[in-house]
Amino acid sequence: MKIEPTPITLGTSGLGRHSEPGSAEERAAVDVAIDLLTSRHGFVDTSNNYSSGRSEAVLGIALRELGADGSRVISKVDQDPETGVFDRDRVLRSFEETTARLGVDRLPLLHLHDPYSVTFEESISIGGAVQGLIELRSAGVVDAIGVAAAPVPLMAKYVETGVFDAVLIHNRFTLVDHSAEPVFADAKARGMAVFNAAPFGSGLLVKGPHSGAKYAYRPAGEELLEWTERLQRVCAEHGTSMAAAALHYSLRSPLIDSTVVGVSSPHRREQLDELVQAEVPDGLWGAIESLGPAPSPVDDSDYA
Template identity: 45%
Template sequence: MTELGRTGLRVSEICVGTSPLADMPFLYGYAVSEDRAVATVDAVLQNPVITFIDTSNGYGADGAAERRIGAALQARGGLPPGTVLATKVDPDPRTGDFSGARVRQSLAESMERLGLDHIDLLHLHDPERITFAEATAPGGAVEALADLQREGLVSHLGVAGGPVALMRQYLDTGVFEVVLTHNRYTLLDRSAEELFRTAHAQGIGVLNAAPYGGGMLAKGPERQTRYAYGERDARIARAARAMAAASERAGIPLAAAALQFSLRAPFIDSTVVGVSSPQRVTETLALAEIPIPGDLWAELESHLPSPGLWLDPPA
């Protein structure tokens, strides 16, 4: 367990991401039935090691991930004490509206699906979908989030998105207590390191999502040809293959090194790992416990791609 910045929330070092449970084969390449999703959430709730779950209003058609989580919570009589559930506000899926009014509606939808009347941590999700000026204008998304916190519906606010420079802009508003970004602190990419170090030093909670680079560092570069949910550069593929070969020589699963790379960073409070079955929950915890020799870390570092290939190259 670790403190999430200065929020006062105590969370597990592994946070279960629920995007895969929303049944989005166009993104992940496989389907997830409702029964399997509910069983996966139940496996998480029964596991004493994991006390942190991440979801979003926009995961799946009509909030599928939240509905499935809500079904699991209802079957267990509610959110277990000590478990932190974070969700995110999203634009209207039909109109794209991401106004302050939409933020309120998004939260209301999430609470109804989850069966909760209070949210511990609420993120502004992928704010790159509107301009920073729109989000921070009077009556905009940021003001609405602050109002929801003052009204007691939400305890803590975070910003969750991709572009590092934009995440930094939102943190500079002073409204957000937690930052989450994805695919930008992995064996293959260090785009978010400075952001994470600075946020941690300021007492802001740091969540690192997608340590497998969208799956390539878990399934292996031969099986998973996409990187960070998009097409990969051939040079990224070569680096991943070199890392996979080094891990194989050391007798270590590449997925274990990818996960532990994030877990061992002193400036990351929790690592968000998407799971799609009860078995994956067990496997993830096992990967976190595999001893990794120091010389493998050094060899993996030698294969780090040029910063120019990172998702957010340094200026």
């Protein structure tokens, strides 16, 4: 089934973290979830393992309070948190856990999430995780299936199977790192929905160079910090912020159907909406290209 997301998908990886059922922290998280679910953006993205299941649980409370179905919630199946098992049966259990927390019977899109505890060959074999996803789609309890992870060589293999309706890759299609471009192009050619996650690269492209800065959860390194400082100056010279440039790099690409941005509060969601509306001059892109390739710390060679 064709997935038609809006340009922004709201991420909830930290939603409900460290909250207990019935606590004030849970109530605050539910209020965040309600804001996300009633925003102008089409989908809210979660996963079975986000905040140890609390992200889905909080979203479920919000859905019940709103009297809404799960048609705006995308989730992901994850490996068994204790054993690392990630096969067909685990996929079915993961889906059952997700729908129970959310209080729904079906989902518009369900991703295979971070399948690192098994090999690609194991995942696509009979009895493997991919079989479980295909069964769920065939049963009509999910409208579409996708794969969501990071290493580009691994993601290329999953896309090439032709099995999936969508793909999500994070931190590999940004102002710093363009390595996901050929995979996204292949997915687009196959008619898949393309989700580009983490356009700000662990916050580096919002906060700018600073002590302890990271890109894609790795230390940014002195060379990348220097490159980012030059980027920051170029953006300022063109009357825009680095954060706006980082977001619009993804939004303007014909390869990307939706950009996934994590949102932790209504205030952050409002800031995101302002960035979406920001005017980014066309001349900025050529000026950024003149900086040369950024020294990305990403190394996916182990998955080649």
